[in-house]
Amino acid sequence: MTEISKTEFEVLEAIWQEHPASAQQIIERLNEQKPWHEKTVKTLLNRMVKKEAISFEKVQRSYFYSPLFAREEYTYKESKSLLERMFSGRLSPLVSHFVKSDELSKDDIDELKALINQWEKDNG
Numbered sequence: 248m249t250e251i252s253k254t255e256f257e258v259l260e261a262i263w264q265e266h267p268a269s270a271q272q273i274i275e276r277l278n279e280q281k282p283w284h285e286k287t288v289k290t291l292l293n294r295m296v297k298k299e300a301i302s303f304e305k306v307q308r309s310y311f312y313s314p315l316f317a318r319e320e321y322t323y324k325e326s327k328s329l330l331e332r333m334f335s336g337r338l339s340p341l342v343s344h345f346v347k348s349d350e351l352s353k354d355d356i357d358e359l360k361a362l363i364n365q366w367e368k369d370n371g
Contacts, residue, residue: 248316248324249298258291262301263318267311 251259261276262268268276270289277283292312295301303310334340342359345351351359 248321249300251295251298251300251321255291255295255298255300258288258295259300259314259318259321262312262314266313267304268313269309269311273312 257277257280258273261273264276265272270285270292273292274283274285274288277288292301292303292310296303296312299315301312301314303312305311330336330338330341342351345355
């Protein structure tokens, strides 16, 4: 899986919403968050095709774009990369960091407890 910039990721998010999507549909989705120039988006789409992050199909005079990997697959790869770079591949120092800085809500903690309990049931 190729490296994706922050800006390219925003474009991918718009494509993941529903695909295949035309450049115009992608631009409209992006403009719901902040203003984007059509030329910028089309440049990013071309770059992402070259990086093999997305594919396209030409239908008459329009191009329709689709992702070449699922969002979940990308999220897993990036999460694993972050853990490796920042926490030597260990998850507990990351969680500890958020606990110590009061970044976790009660709902976050309840969700983590439920995940751990489920893991213990499945692997115990």
